Amino acid sequence: MTPRLRCGVRLTYDRTRQTHVLLFPEGVLVPNATAAAVLELCDGERTVPDIAAALGERYAGVREGDVGDVLARLVDRQVVEWA
Amino acid sequence: MGVTEEVQGVRPPLGMLAELTHRCPLHCPYCSNPVELVTRERELGTEEWCSVLDQARDLGVLQVHLSGGEPLARPDLPELVTRASGLGCYVSLVTSGLGLTEARLADLVDRGLAHVQLSVQGADAARANLLAGAKAHDHKLTAAALVKRFELPLSVNVVLHRANHDQLEGMIALAERMGADRLELANTQFYGWALRNRDALLPTREQLAAAEPVVRAAIERLKGSMQVVYVLSDYYEQYPKPCMSGWGAQQLTVAPDGTVLPCPAATAITTLPLENVRERPLAEIWYDSESFNAYRGEDWMREPCRTCERRTVDFGGCRCQAFQLTGDAAATDPVCRRSPDRGLVDVLLEPPHGSGEFVMRGVR
Ligand code: SF4
Numbered sequence: 321m322t323p324r325l326r327c328g329v330r331l332t333y334d335r336t337r338q339t340h341v342l343l344f345p346e347g348v349l350v351p352n353a354t355a356a357a358v359l360e361l362c363d364g365e366r367t368v369p370d371i372a373a374a375l376g377e378r379y380a381g382v383r384e385g386d387v388g389d390v391l392a393r394l395v396d397r398q399v400v401e402w403a
Numbered sequence: 404m405g406v407t408e409e410v411q412g413v414r415p416p417l418g419m420l421a422e423l424t425h426r427c428p429l430h431c432p433y434c435s436n437p438v439e440l441v442t443r444e445r446e447l448g449t450e451e452w453c454s455v456l457d458q459a460r461d462l463g464v465l466q467v468h469l470s471g472g473e474p475l476a477r478p479d480l481p482e483l484v485t486r487a488s489g490l491g492c493y494v495s496l497v498t499s500g501l502g503l504t505e506a507r508l509a510d511l512v513d514r515g516l517a518h519v520q521l522s523v524q525g526a527d528a529a530r531a532n533l534l535a536g537a538k539a540h541d542h543k544l545t546a547a548a549l550v551k552r553f554e555l556p557l558s559v560n561v562v563l564h565r566a567n568h569d570q571l572e573g574m575i576a577l578a579e580r581m582g583a584d585r586l587e588l589a590n591t592q593f594y595g596w597a598l599r600n601r602d603a604l605l606p607t608r609e610q611l612a613a614a615e616p617v618v619r620a621a622i623e624r625l626k627g628s629m630q631v632v633y634v635l636s637d638y639y640e641q642y643p644k645p646c647m648s649g650w651g652a653q654q655l656t657v658a659p660d661g662t663v664l665p666c667p668a669a670t671a672i673t674t675l676p677l678e679n680v681r682e683r684p685l686a687e688i689w690y691d692s693e694s695f696n697a698y699r700g701e702d703w704m705r706e707p708c709r710t711c712e713r714r715t716v717d718f719g720g721c722r723c724q725a726f727q728l729t730g731d732a733a734a735t736d737p738v739c740r741r742s743p744d745r746g747l748v749d750v751l752l753e754p755p756h757g758s759g760e761f762v763m764r765g766v767r
């Protein structure tokens with residue numbers, strides 16, 4: 321199972337607010353730093369362990385369970401789906 | 404663990420509704436464009452719109468809705484899509500579908516168009532064309548198929564009123580056949596041409612009661628495949644809608660002639676000194692103008708809103724509606740049960756309702 325952004329959802333960096341933003345047809349979400357880091361790796365190719373490993377190279381103490389937790393919430397918000 | 408940040412304080416706008424033109428091949432009697440339509444000669448030019456888009460992005464706008472009238476009536480639409488998407492905005496096209504050919508859509512998608520909102524007037528061609536005042540329905544089916552073929556998210560927008568509530572189920576089924584990702588079923592809000600046609604458009608209590616279980620069932624049944632959003636007929640409600648999520652809080656509208664509006668209907672408030680991007684930078688209008696500050700926050704509120712616990716929920720309702728019905732834009736929205744003016748709305752709900760004859764929206 322590989323997570324990816326749902327059709328029509330785009331992740332970009334907003335320099336006005338100096339933060340990542342998720343844009344979709346009728347809304348804007350401002351992901352926190354952790355969620356943004358996970359979202360950047362949701363390309364429909366990487367699995368959850370892949371994402372956790374990639375994050376682990378940048379941050380200390382990344383657990384697969386936490387990544388899964390963040391992803392579950394993003395799925396709930398209908399911005400991420402499982403490919 | 405949460406996944407979003409809470410944003411505090413005075414905020415830059417998130418969204419801009421760019422009404423590129425009031426010209427439209429349709430003549431919907433419920434159109435929210437003002438009765439005094441802006442003529443082609445007074446429309447902003449391409450350079451002016453590009454500057455508006457630049458300024459909007461600088462100001463913080465992330466969502467750009469290219470709307471109208473019919474935005475496809477502007478030959479420079481492709482250029483404006485390129486500009487807005489190049490700036491990093493999420494660009495939606497709000498269209499009747501007329502004029503959306505395969506070649507035009509392919510080009511717009513290439514230029515970064517992200518999403519299409521398509522209006523639907525009725526469940527079948529006969530009714531839909533009658534309500535649109537044009538042979539439009541079949542073009543919409545074509546347009547929807549194209550949007551899906553290019554794999555863009557498709558929203559179908561239906562304005563509900565007395566002359567199409569009976570086709571509600573049919574319109575939901577149509578949106579499903581079109582492959583819509585999102586369906587907005589919005590009871591008419593009374594501004595512009597819709598206000599002029601209110602007698603004929605206001606749904607009956609029976610229609611609204613019949614619609615409720617249909618909508619509820621559709622929301623449940625389509626969960627996960629099509630998001631169904633229902634906008635209430637506020638005249639029949641106890642409390643007003645949280646109009647614009649607050650005045651000058653998240654959104655701005657730029658009218659075809661460059662007038663900057665805190666709400667798309669704000670030209671209705673004739674006492675409001677509106678400003679124009681031709682004369683003042685957008686950021687100054689957003690932060691410093693009298694029009695955007697007039698009803699921002701809570702300082703303008705009087706009783707009963709000032710001390711009401713719902714003021715952070717509905718912001719006292721709609722300023723345009725308050726002005727249209729009471730003549731005072733700072734009054735409590737008369738839809739509210741706590742408003743001393745609620746009687747003005749109640750009399751409108753009493754049968755007999757008007758003749759059902761529409762004044763079709765102006766040509767141009
Ligand atoms: S509501 Fe109808 S007439 Fe008004 S702009 Fe939309 S399509 Fe045109």
Ligand code: SF4
Pocket residue numbers: 642643707708709711712713714715717718719720735736739740741742
């Ligand atoms: S009194 Fe004002 S704030 Fe309270 S519910 Fe009515 S409109 Fe909203």
